[in-house]
Amino acid sequence: MKSTTSSDTVNSKAGLGALLTPENCALVLIDHQPFQFAGLRSHDTQTIINNVVGLAKAAKLFDVPTLLTTVVEERGGYLIKQLQDVFPSRNPSIAHSSTPGKTHA
Numbered sequence: 001m002k003s004t005t006s007s008d009t010v011n012s013k014a015g016l017g018a019l020l021t022p023e024n025c026a027l028v029l030i031d032h033q034p035f036q037f038a039g040l041r042s043h044d045t046q047t048i049i050n051n052v053v054g055l056a057k058a059a060k061l062f063d064v065p066t067l068l069t070t071v072v073e074e075r076g077g078y079l080i081k082q083l084q085d086v087f088p089s090r091n092p093s094i095a096h097s098s099t100p101g102k103t104h105a
Contacts (some may be wrong), residue, residue, distance in 0.1 A: 026065040029056065033070055033077045049082055056086045068092040 032052055037045045059066050068091040070077055079092060093097070 022063045022065065026067060027059045028053070028067045028069070029068045029083065031071050032068075032076075032080050032083050033073075034080055035077060035085060041095045049080060051087060056083055 029052065032049075037048070040048070056066065058064075066087070068079060068083070068087065068090060070079060073092065
């Protein structure tokens with residue numbers, strides 16, 4: 001009978017087993033709405049939009065489950081158009097409120 005050493009066992013947390021796949025991850029894009037960028041001063045707004053749209057396109061290309069959220073959508077807080085263009089047939093999966101305890105699903 002052959003003995004098993006630690007080098008014989010496959011570690012799913014190393015090498016190829018450590019890579020993210022559509023089966024073991026998801027992308028959550030939280031509140032990417034125009035008014036959220038209004039007070040932003042730490043980063044260039046267009047750079048952030050370009051980066052999130054690129055990330056969303058990559059997630060779509062690789063079939064990564066993607067969850068979109070919005071806040072105060074009923075008052076004009078819709079997703080940015082560039083993100084809507086990536087997922088044209090999708091509405092935000094979660095529309096939440098800034099009021100604690102109120103979530104619209």
